[in-house]
Every structure is written in structure tokens, then in C-alpha cells.
Amino acid sequence: MPTTHPDAPGAGVSADCTPPRLRxxxxxxxxxxxxxxxxxxxxxxxxxxxxxxxxxxxxxxxxxxxxxxSKDELIQALFDTRCAEIESLATTSLETPDAWAGLVHYLEEISLRMSDNRGFGDLLMDSRFESAAFSKARASITRNTAALVNRAKEQGTLRSDFEINDIPLLMQTIKMAQNFGGDEAPQAYRRVLGFMIDGLCSSRSGHRELPVPALTIEQLDHVMHRCGATPERNC
Known part of the structure; x- marks a missing residue:
């Protein structure tokens, strides 16, 4: 009587086509x-x-x-929930009456999630991962981000020459700052984000105090040494 290899497709499936519970x-x-x-x-x-x-x-x-x-299948299993979080974040930010406050909150929260998980930052910035779920999530994120940008411009709080296509440029800069700071200065990217947000504001009166201090000489020395040793991987 022929036998079926346990790893073969369909092996271990009951006659009524109901998959068995995982051992x-x-x-x-x-x-x-x-x-x-x-x-x-x-x-x-x-x-x-x-x-x-x-x-x-x-x-x-x-x-x-x-x-x-495949690796893409594993990535989707890991990051479907994260993509849904960003979609929800954009919706919540759009509900904030002050368009500028909503846009700033959105940029800060996305940057925080990128800082918490380097892979998630890669996923947001890399179009190689093209599953239907990720494509749908990206389209939704882009649409809601455009609405945030346009609303802030209409209220006159975001500089008029800023465009939606500038967002990936900002996020890539944040990602680079996070890689640069690494474990030695994991919050350093927030200074970069603070400078960016000030640059986006249409009025000098909207500028805020930077959220974290500059790197110490010791931190900068450690970071520069690491980047010089392995620039292609960490910086």
C-alpha cells in the first residue's frame, strides 16, 4: 500500500477536508x-x-x-497588524480638529513605530514587498496622509509648497537618523524630526522646543566609530 510523506501537500488532512489541529x-x-x-x-x-x-x-x-x-509570507504574518495600526492612526489624526496637531501626531507616531521595529520601517519604505494586503494598506495610508497634508495646508498651518510626495523623503531621513543613533542614542532621531516639523510649519510662532537634547560627545564618538566600522549595515 503506498505511503504519503508527512510533509507532502495534503498529508495529515482528514477525509472530510478539515485540517487537523496543530500538534x-x-x-x-x-x-x-x-x-x-x-x-x-x-x-x-x-x-x-x-x-x-x-x-x-x-x-x-x-x-x-x-x-x-517564503520570507514575504512570514513578513505579512508579522506586519499585517502593524499596517492596520497605521491606517487607524491616520483616521484618528484626521479626526483631530486642529489639522496641524493631527499631522504632527501622525508623523511622530509613525516615527516611533519605525524606531521600535526596524523591519517595519523597511516595510513602509520598500516597495519590494508587494502582497495584495500590503498594497492595499499602502494605498490607504497614502490616501489618508494626503488628506492630512491637504487639510493642514487649507488651514494655513503647513507651508504651502509642501507636497504629499515629500513624506517618503522625510520618513527616509528619519529612518537614517534612527540607524545612525542605534543603541547608543535611540532617541536622537527625535531631534531630526523636531527640526523637520519646525521646517514644515508655516509660521515661526508654531515652533516648539526640541524633545530631546543633542548627543553628548561620548555618544557621538561611539556612533561615529560604529558607522565608520560598518557603514553599509548600520548607517
């Missing part, structure tokens, strides 16, 4: 993979490989591929 060890492996992927992509960005995830999880790379056919 306890398989479920534990899946959770370990997801936790490791969050840690690896969060720290290294989306250039990390499935082999990096498997190594962190303490499983073979074949185990990862049995759960996720």
Missing part, C-alpha cells in the same frame, strides 16, 4: 518562529533571512519553510 510541538515551533522573526526583523530589518530566523528560533530552516513558503 503541540508544531504549535510551539510556530510561536517560536514568529517570536524570533519579530526579534530578528525588528533588530536587523527585512534584509535578514529565514535562515537567520531559524537560527534565532533554534530550529532547522526546513521547519520555517514548512510553516511559511
Amino acid at each position: 503541540a510541538d508544531a504549535k510551539a515551533n510556530l510561536e517560536r518562529i514568529l517570536q524570533s522573526a519579530r526579534a530578528v526583523f525588528g533588530a536587523q530589518g527585512l534584509d535578514a533571512t529565514l535562515a537567520d530566523v531559524a537560527r534565532h528560533a533554534g530550529v532547522g530552516v526546513g521547519t520555517v519553510y514548512r510553516r511559511f513558503a
